[in-house]
Amino acid sequence: MPPTIAIIGAGPCGLTLARLLECRGVDYVVYERDESDISNRRGGSLDIHAETGQLALKEAGLFDEFKKHARYEDTSFTIANQQGERVFHIGQGRDAPEIDRILLRQILLDSIPKEKVRWNHVLKSVTRDQDGHHILQFTNGSSASGFKLVIGADGAWSKVRASITPAKPQYSGNHYIESRINPESPYYPTMVSKVGAGTLMCLGSSKEIVTQRQGNGSYRIYLGVTVPEDFVRSGVVNLADTESAQRLFLSSEYFGNWAEELKDLIRYSEDFRSWPLYYMTPETVSWDSVPGITLVGDAAHVAVPNGEGVNCAMADALSLASKIATYGIDALNRAVMEYEEDMFRRGVEHIKDGLQMATLIRHKDGPDALVSFFKTAMENAAQPST
Numbered sequence: 001m002p003p004t005i006a007i008i009g010a011g012p013c014g015l016t017l018a019r020l021l022e023c024r025g026v027d028y029v030v031y032e033r034d035e036s037d038i039s040n041r042r043g044g045s046l047d048i049h050a051e052t053g054q055l056a057l058k059e060a061g062l063f064d065e066f067k068k069h070a071r072y073e074d075t076s077f078t079i080a081n082q083q084g085e086r087v088f089h090i091g092q093g094r095d096a097p098e099i100d101r102i103l104l105r106q107i108l109l110d111s112i113p114k115e116k117v118r119w120n121h122v123l124k125s126v127t128r129d130q131d132g133h134h135i136l137q138f139t140n141g142s143s144a145s146g147f148k149l150v151i152g153a154d155g156a157w158s159k160v161r162a163s164i165t166p167a168k169p170q171y172s173g174n175h176y177i178e179s180r181i182n183p184e185s186p187y188y189p190t191m192v193s194k195v196g197a198g199t200l201m202c203l204g205s206s207k208e209i210v211t212q213r214q215g216n217g218s219y220r221i222y223l224g225v226t227v228p229e230d231f232v233r234s235g236v237v238n239l240a241d242t243e244s245a246q247r248l249f250l251s252s253e254y255f256g257n258w259a260e261e262l263k264d265l266i267r268y269s270e271d272f273r274s275w276p277l278y279y280m281t282p283e284t285v286s287w288d289s290v291p292g293i294t295l296v297g298d299a300a301h302v303a304v305p306n307g308e309g310v311n312c313a314m315a316d317a318l319s320l321a322s323k324i325a326t327y328g329i330d331a332l333n334r335a336v337m338e339y340e341e342d343m344f345r346r347g348v349e350h351i352k353d354g355l356q357m358a359t360l361i362r363h364k365d366g367p368d369a370l371v372s373f374f375k376t377a378m379e380n381a382a383q384p385s386t
């Protein structure tokens with residue numbers, strides 16, 4: 001007998017869902033395209049929020065384990081202008097601790113039986129047999145079927161999505177160019193004294209430089225630039241050639257007229273890679289429920305990064321697992337319909353927040369618009385509720 005549920009994707013959403021199903025005694029299998037648990041080199045640090053990501057981890061019985069690795073000291077957030085002047089700061093200790101993406105994945109993987117994850121299974125498509133049952137087709141030529149529910153947790157470029165909706169993500173107009181400064185760098189001591197813990201976001205001329213300290217003390221640098229979708233493919237820049245990438249981003253077209261202190265972040269950066277940023281338009285995150293199949297996380301509602309993506313994805317996992325527990329495996333379609341209603345609301349809000357944040361971040365006049373947005377939000381939060 002095949003397991004009741006197939007989850008496609010062992011990202012934070014798919015694995016949180018797997019763990020929650022494990023806790024509720026529901027049989028499942030996870031198919032993941034990575035070759036093994038150590039083959040995904042995607043790093044970065046994620047802040048996990050109380051009412052979404054943390055709540056899912058609590059329900060999964062993993063919050064104590066999470067806290068062992070969570071970095072409350074890295075929650076400080078500073079905004080600067082392109083001259084490097086600090087104009088806004090929220091101190092350490094916010095209830096949004098950081099954790100490295102790789103560590104979060106490991107905590108989740110360690111909490112489910114190893115044989116539940118089938119590595120090296122790249123989903124190619126989902127087809128249906130004459131009885132309407134879904135069949136998973138993998139690029140290695142194998143297939144799998146007989147599940148009562150297929151769940152696409154396979155991220156922005158989901159292969160499950162086409163069985164549910166024709167909607168596709170669209171390009172936002174912006175890229176993040178990611179790089180890093182490691183402890184071995186001659187610039188590292190300066191970095192520690194000038195930037196320190198947490199996140200520094202420098203804004204100006206509709207561009208941004210973000211630095212984010214990681215669990216091992218290294219720094220990720222993100223250059224936010226407005227460029228064509230095929231920026232890297234077109235050959236304008238060869239990111240594998242560190243010196244030419246540095247030259248391009250230090251030119252007057254990009255960050256040439258920014259403060260020397262901020263340009264040092266590019267001068268000492270290595271390992272450049274690009275993240276073209278995509279999002280689903282809000283109106284596409286709504287569909288008539290399709291029996292036996294659904295989407296969670298970025299597969300359902302990828303948004304321009306706004307610090308909520310992983311939290312929203314983990315909230316989806318919690319919502320779906322709870323509905324499945326409520327209705328049982330004989331009423332999965334009802335569980336999915338109720339989950340989707342809840343997810344549509346959350347997903348649309350998340351996408352709209354991402355778009356609003358992108359507009360504020362890329363404001364031509366620099367950080368003032370974003371700072372006043374945060375100040376107003378903080379004032380509103382401090383008002384006693386009536």
Ligand SMILES: Cc1cc2nc3c(=O)[nH]c(=O)nc-3n(C[C@H](O)[C@H](O)[C@H](O)COP(=O)(O)OP(=O)(O)OC[C@H]3O[C@@H](n4cnc5c(N)ncnc54)[C@H](O)[C@@H]3O)c2cc1C
Nearest residue numbers: 009010011012013033122123154155297298307308309310
């Ligand atoms: C540059 C950047 C920075 C970000 N920073 C933050 C941040 O600071 N905070 C935050 O909350 N969010 C951030 N996000 C968003 C966040 O990464 C996502 O919202 C989150 O990872 C979504 O989780 P997910 O599990 O739904 O999808 P993913 O993390 O994309 O996981 C999908 C999984 O499915 C697998 N997969 C994909 N295709 C297939 C296939 N065909 N077959 C089998 N497996 C497949 C993938 O290998 C992966 O393991 C950022 C995004 C970007 C691009």
